[in-house]
Amino acid sequence: MSTKKEFGNVRGVVFPIHKNELRKFLPMALIFILISFCYALTRSLKDMNILKEMNATAIYWLKAVAITPSMIFFTILYGKVSRSTGRDGRFNAVMIYFFAFFTLSLVFLLPKKELLQLNALSQMLEEKFPSLIGLWGAICHWPISLFYIHAEAWGTFALSVVFWTFVNEITAVNQAKRFYSFLSMFAAIGSILAGFILKLDNVRTNFDQGLKFVIIAIILVLVVYNYFTSDIKANPSYYQVEQKPKKVKVKMSFMDSMKFLARSRYLMLLSILVVGYGLVIALFEAVQKAQIQQYVKITGDNTIYAGIYSDQQIAVGVMSILVTIFLATPVLKKGWRFAASATPVTALVMTVLFFTFLRFGDALDDFLKGFNLTALHLSVQVGLYNVVLIKSVKYVLFDPTKEAVYIPLDEETKVRGKAAVDGVGSRLGKSLASVLVTTMSTLLGGGDIANIRTPIVLMIIAVIILWLIAVRTLGKLKTAAEAKHESERIGARTVQVSK
Incomplete structure (x- = not known):
């Protein structure tokens, strides 16, 4: 049954959830708010600490030489935990x-x-x-670097892996079409809350104080999740969308999991989407963050970092809500392929606009002086709101369409494939971008990202084209997988009825 028939035009956009589904949806949404809040806040704090203490290239040295090995290590640990415990054990272990x-x-x-x-x-x-100044800075300030690595890991394992694995297990295909895009609105609330925390005076002057709110939020996640799952266990018939026979778990090492991923064309195409987004946003933000650092150095006021990142988090949240309300439903109604293409197309348009401004923005300096502005200040604002729009579309359309790809897959493919795609694939794109940025800045730019803008924009455009091709092919495979999944479900019900 389509959303249009189930709800009125306004209700279908504003709140496409049935009353009898609130018992499932509201705890899920609250957990998502809290995890997204931690994600937005730690992501801002890690960048703010590095930009305050080191050269901007330190971020990309970390991603090039530390993030991917760390994600592989965490993925191996997660695989061991997943083989020795169930869904709730995995979730609690990650949070603790x-x-x-x-x-x-x-x-x-x-x-x-x-x-x-x-x-x-x-x-x-x-x-x-001296050209490796970013790498030496990351080594020198190793406590900040270690925090950076864990803040990145939170986004991967707390958000992408354990939360979405849990949601996929208790959400039916017909619910996912309504739940997933609307859940993005609650992620936006988490981002807005993080933005307001960054505006607090004690956080603006001492970034570490923001971690108090992260710790409180994680405690609340554990409380809400365990209360929710205890209700699921007490009322399994209410939550279980399909009664599936228990399968013997196949123990797979990390390398076995990666080989399994390589044998699946379906998951490989999904990996291209995930790697593509990571590569594009990391390349784009390399230039944007360098602009921010240059601007703060000129002003000499480190509290500007908190102001910029708080504005970005609030703007991402507000924009995500607006996109959810006005665009998510009509875009998703046009089909998975159309919705999945929205993020790369948005990234392509915003990339062209931003780099065009950087190329010709200095010509506006004389004009901007009349408004007490400079081209550098305006470039920071243009870059900020370009990131806001790209990430807003990503949260509302890319994440739900990516998660929907897993639904028709069997349980083993979901758990192992998702850990491989989200645990390593999401990092691979950003790490590859970091290798490119650090190599080019060292060999061509003298350690300065500003000197390698042209090759960066050309790379972004090439990756987006490949991303769109992968979306087209994966869309066809997803349709076939859903048809097979539905056929098997009907067959299983027929056998049960005959018995």
């Missing part, structure tokens, strides 16, 4: 680990970072190899 690390960061690692950092080693290396 990050709770412990962020608490350690708040009480020791970040407050003592000046005592722990390796200044002498960094200075010696920088004198010998």
Whole structure:
């Protein structure tokens, strides 16, 4: 039954959830708000700390040499946990680990970072190899780098893996069409809340204080999740969309999981989408963050970082809500392929606009002086709102369409494939972008990202074209997989009735 027949025109857009579904949807939405809040806040804090203490290229050195190995390590650990425990055990283990690390960061690692950092080693290396200043900065400020790695891991494992795995298990195909895009609105609320936290005076002057709110949110996630799952266990008939026979779990190592991914054309195409987004946004933000750092250095006010990132988080949240209300339903009604293409097309348009402004923006300096503005300040604002629009469309349309791809797959493919695609694939794109940025900035740009803008924009355009081709092919495979899934479901019901 389509959303249009189930609800009126306004209700179908504003709140396409049945009253009898609220018992499932509301706890799910609250968990999503809290996890998204932690994601938005830690993501801002990690960038703010690095831009304040190091060269902007340190971010991309970290992603090039530390993030992907760390994600592989975390994926191996997650695989071991998933083989030894069930859904709830996996979820709780991930949350408790990050709770412990962020608490350690708040009480020791970040407050003592000046005592722990390796200044002498960094200075010696920088004198010998000055073009690698970003790498030496990341090594010197290792407590901040370690926090950066874990903030990245939170987005992958807490949000992309354990939360969406849980949601996929308790959501039927017909519910997913309404639930998933609307859930994005609640992720937007988390982003807005994070933006307001960054505006607090104590957080603007001491970034570490933002972690107090992250720790409280993780505690609430654990409480709500375990209460919710206890209700699921007490009332399984209400929550189970399909009664599936239990399958013997196949133990797979990390390498086995990756080989399994390589044998699946379906998952490989999905990986191209995930890697493509990571590569595009990382390349785009490389230039944007360099502009922000240059602007803050000129003004000499480090609190500007908090102001910029708080504005970005609030704007992403508000824009996501607007896109959800006015665009999500009509776009999703046009089919999976059309909705999945929205993010790369938006990224392509915004990339062309941003880099065109960077190329010709200085010509506006004399005109802007009359408004007490500079081209540099305006480039920061243009870059910020371009990122806002790209990420808003990503949260509302890319994430739900990506998750919908997993629904017709069998349980083993969902768990192993999702861990491989989201756990490594999402990092691979950003790490590849970092390798490109660090290599080009070292060899061609003298360590300065501003000198490699042209090759960056050309790479972004090439990746988006490949991304769109993958969307087209995956759309055909998804339709076939859904037809097979529906046929098997009807066949299973027929056998049960005959018995």
